[in-house]
Amino acid sequence: MAVYVYSITSNDHPTKLDGLHGVGDPPGTLRTVTAGVLCAVVSDAPEDLRPRRRDVLAHQEVQERLMADGAVLPLRFGMTADSDETVRAALEDRADEYQERLRSLEGATEYNLKCSWEEEALLRRILLESDEARELNTVLRSGSGTPQMSLALGELVAQEADARQQALAKGIVEALRPYVFDESLSLPGGHDFLSVSFLVRADKEEMFLATGISLANQLGEECEVRLRGPLPPYSFV
Template sequence: MSDAPTTAPPTETQSAPPLYVYAVTGSGHPLNLDGLRTVGDMGGPPDALVHTGLAAVVSPAPPDLRPKRRDLAAHQAVQERLMADGAVLPMRFGLLAPDETAVRTALEQHGEEYARRLTELHGTTEFNLKAARSQDDLLREVLTESDDARRLNELTRDGNGTYDDRVALGELVARQVDARQRLLADQVVGQLSGLARASVVADPAQDDFLNVSFLVERSRAHEFAEAGEKLAHDYGEAYDFRLRGPLPPYSFAA
């Protein structure tokens, strides 16, 4: 066996990681990003890619991106720092671009639309309201105010009702609950809409009857928060109001 010299295999060129995109803003927007950690702790603060009068705030994307608490916090901290100095288009957690060229291409292709949205969002913030009502309280209301529901409930409760009576009661209560929750949602949105520039209603989850986001002037943020607290107080303990904000205006950036 000869002692032939060995050579290391050629090193493959490592491609740059994709970019994580936090927000788009104007190129003249203050970019006070020092001291902020990035999603995935990829080293250094976020950076900005400037093109056609706009700036996209980005950082190298981690290879195992997941909605971990610390990364969600880092994502929001970057956006809040930017929002403190003016309007931004916040991107939702997890938006990736393959490279810098793709980011600049997006800024060029959608530049006019991004600029228009930035103008619309200037001086605003978002509040999100989710609300639920005690099902027992709602059921009592239905049985109190609906003669048919009360009659069928008494009939089936006493054991004298038929299977069809029980089915009819269930269907009637379901319709009544749905109608009352829809009306209640409209009433709540109506009471807060006068303090907002716009609102977007999303599908409520689980036991909630309402999931709505409001676009609010920053100068009225405190007033809006107080109105939300008063609303929760006025409706009483049978209701669960969860108001979050001020937030980046995610629901109005698209």
């Protein structure tokens, strides 16, 4: 039967799984697969595995319980293997890599930061700071502009917006970088101009959070800053 894999830990991790259940309906029973110095937390995989809320929550609860007692390599939702023997073979084949990563994650958690800039506020800033954009906008608003001028203004605003967002994203990351052990940028979605995950050690967490709050206050209402965490370090496994 296929096996659902939640996490990898060292074999001396307490792996306190009492009261937890795995994915599926009925919920799978959690167990461990050990190979040398490593251990994987698994359960039988349901045949119709999908990211249902109950299963995503079950997956997350396993990670959080394990993280409370030591370093964990949390696998993302949906990871399966053919059998316990397949899992054991993977632990043996990549033992050095997994051990090194576990050491790097000791005492660290992930924080995810997303930022967006309110479109109207950004446009007002561009028109205030860019003479060319302001002049084109004035002509168009007077009714004497041409379609080519409208197109030029649209392209100019897009370029100016991109430049400002990239500069701000760089500044935010640089301000937080002294307090993080690692970082992982991802492609922003929707209206976001920044999506980045930080790996933060416990001794830097207070300063990291304080700096994040300070940045949000400095940016004001024009920018929305969304910081989630602490999270299992999915982005660094």
